[in-house]
Amino acid sequence: MFNKIRLWKKQNNNSSTLRDNIEKIKKMPVPEHVAIIMDGNGRWAKKRALPRVAGHHEGMKVVRKITKLSNMLGIKALTLYAFSTENWKRPKNEVDYLMKLPEEFLGSFLPELIEENVQVRMIGYKDQLPIHTLNAIEKAIDDTKNNDGLVLNFALNYGSRAEIIDATVQVLNDYKSGILNESDINEELFSSYLMTSNLKDPDLLIRTSGEIRLSNFMLWQLAYSEFWFTDVLWPDFGEQHLLEAVEAFQNRQRRFGGV
Numbered sequence: 740m741f742n743k744i745r746l747w748k749k750q751n752n753n754s755s756t757l758r759d760n761i762e763k764i765k766k767m768p769v770p771e772h773v774a775i776i777m778d779g780n781g782r783w784a785k786k787r788a789l790p791r792v793a794g795h796h797e798g799m800k801v802v803r804k805i806t807k808l809s810n811m812l813g814i815k816a817l818t819l820y821a822f823s824t825e826n827w828k829r830p831k832n833e834v835d836y837l838m839k840l841p842e843e844f845l846g847s848f849l850p851e852l853i854e855e856n857v858q859v860r861m862i863g864y865k866d867q868l869p870i871h872t873l874n875a876i877e878k879a880i881d882d883t884k885n886n887d888g889l890v891l892n893f894a895l896n897y898g899s900r901a902e903i904i905d906a907t908v909q910v911l912n913d914y915k916s917g918i919l920n921e922s923d924i925n926e927e928l929f930s931s932y933l934m935t936s937n938l939k940d941p942d943l944l945i946r947t948s949g950e951i952r953l954s955n956f957m958l959w960q961l962a963y964s965e966f967w968f969t970d971v972l973w974p975d976f977g978e979q980h981l982l983e984a985v986e987a988f989q990n991r992q993r994r995f996g997g998v
């Protein structure tokens with residue numbers, strides 16, 4: 740009984756601290772676009788002697804929490820790196836599991852996303868995705884297309900170098916067919932040929948699990964983003980960690996090459 744009361748008090752204290760922290764963060768401008776390389780699911784599972792896929796399952800729950808909090812904070816877009824063009828190199832059972840996660844995630848959370856005015860989007864190569872994965876994503880995109888709250892953008896089968904090459908080829912084709920002149924080709928035009936054409940560049944990039952690299956993620960778009968790396972593994976990433984990252988962002992001075 741006493742333990743229960745103590746636990747209740749502890750939880751209540753934690754949630755009021757969280758609420759206070761959210762209010763504090765909201766007093767200063769928050770990043771408009773946050774991109775996250777969600778890494779460390781495998782190591783989280785390994786530490787518990789569980790199969791790697793258990794880490795992916797746990798990681799999915801974190802996506803829900805972080806989406807909700809991002810929306811509450813007034814962040815406009817959240818891009819989550821869920822599967823890279825290089826992740827096909829993993830064992831088949833792991834790839835199969837990862838390709839089932841969008842269905843599982845959206846199967847349970849889509850009504851909540853609709854309710855919360857979230858718009859689901861995707862960047863990445865759709866062609867190679869299994870049809871069941873693509874159907875789940877496309878249904879979510881369609882069901883939320885009229886929402887105008889947080890953009891929840893999944894990077895799925897995404898690779899930045901391939902994206903840049905494809906954009907280059909499209910620019911070349913439009914030049915050859917006379918739609919573009921050489922003088923039209925500038926940074927703004929090139930950006931509009933990328934998969935992120937309808938999103939502003941990320942203001943803040945977060946990577947979990949202690950790896951300090953981009954792993955082929957948004958190489959063009961991250962040119963002037965603020966980076967925040969943490970050793971926390973993705974399944975352990977909680978609301979306080981996102982608040983910590985946003986607070987660090989608020990204390991950065993962005994100069995974009997100026998003084």
Ligand code: IPE
Nearest residue numbers: 777778779780781782821822
């Ligand atoms: C990130 O976790 C999820 C994906 C890349 C799909 P990992 O599966 O890379 O976890 P680690 O890096 O092996 O711990």
Ligand code: IPE
Nearest residue numbers: 776777778820821822823954
């Ligand atoms: C990057 O993580 C891709 C995703 C988080 C989806 P990886 O775990 O695949 O990256 P590397 O292999 O450590 O660079």
Ligand code: MG
Nearest residue numbers: 778779780781
């Ligand atoms: Mg990894």
